[in-house]
């Protein structure tokens with residue numbers, strides 16, 4: 001494979017998504033490889049935020065029902081934008097809450113331990129917040145988390161085997177909560193296969209799509225997943241703390257939310273102020289209180305970009321970027337002690353690469369000093385995320401050449417090999 005800078009430039013010239021790069025606030029001298037933690041701000045997200053600020057300024061309370069983006073319907077509207085990206089029907093997705101809060105809501109709604117069917121399956125590699133939420137929901141039911149939560153172990157510490165997950169499903173399993181893409185190794189799970197197995201075993205299955213929404217295509221409706229939830233500040237570029245999302249399959253329409261609140265009401269009933277709730281008949285029922293309008297605003301712009309680019313085209317370029325980055329790492333860093341942990345096969349690889357090195361923390365600090373923004377994961381991992389919407393092949397080339405120089409000159413040894421508080 002030709003890995004030269006010329007090759008990278010040629011790839012950029014032929015890249016049908018290249019123009020989207022202009023839409024983002026890229027900082028000069030910075031190679032941003034951390035879009036899987038916090039996506040960058042686009043001009044459209046910025047403009048929509050200012051537009052909603054203006055509607056507050058000029059309309060006051062009337063902004064709920066008038067103006068270009070009446071706030072009362074904003075969560076539903078943005079949910080519909082995300083439905084296309086995740087393979088859901090428009091009324092199956094709502095923008096609300098945050099990843100962790102949505103998991104609490106969905107477990108409160110769908111985890112109904114009964115008889116011997118009381119256990120929840122999760123995995124040993126998942127993001128800690130998901131585990132905390134699951135444990136506390138089990139305890140809320142008067143059960144003991146240590147007895148009821150089964151975490152599927154990884155064979156190698158990085159990857160999960162679908163076979164192991166499916167083999168663990170028994171008649172005692174009530175719910176399974178799994179990630180679409182693992183946050184460390186970036187492995188994509190075979191969501192369709194696992195969902196089918198769950199359905200066969202009469203298990204409620206919920207997917208955490210935080211690392212896959214906006215990066216990998218999904219067919220949530222057709223797969224028949226019961227529910228899903230995700231954040232919007234990673235690959236969906238909604239900004240720090242942007243409002244999260246949840247999907248509930250229409251087969252569950254009419255179900256009472258476990259954590260009820262007035263914004264879960266049928267829209268036309270909400271202002272009746274009745275003390276008996278009439279829940280919305282769709283995913284909207286799982287909202288709780290007043291939407292965080294100013295944290296929804298950027299999504300109006302950022303999701304428009306994702307929709308225009310198309311999730312299939314984003315996925316295609318993303319794989320090309322991580323392929324190219326992998327080849328460069330193999331060629332230029334071969335003698336410097338890195339291990340690429342992320343899966344090689346396209347169908348198992350998400351949108352970032354996870355590489356390991358004993359001096360990872362120091363290397364990340366040296367990279368930041370050279371204008372590359374990576375992210376460090378304890379104890380010795382570096383995540384690099386070239387993002388289809390705004391990273392060029394040339395950016396990837398420069399990133400790995402900078403890393404090569406840091407290794408050759410041993411510049412990383414000037415930094416202590418410990419983590420920063422947020423990293």
Ligand SMILES: *Cc1c(COP(=O)(O)O)cnc(C)c1O
Nearest residue numbers: 098099100127129183208210231
């Ligand atoms: C990013 C992420 C979260 C974050 O949860 P918040 O409630 O948005 O803070 C949770 N789970 C996974 C798998 C994530 O990747």
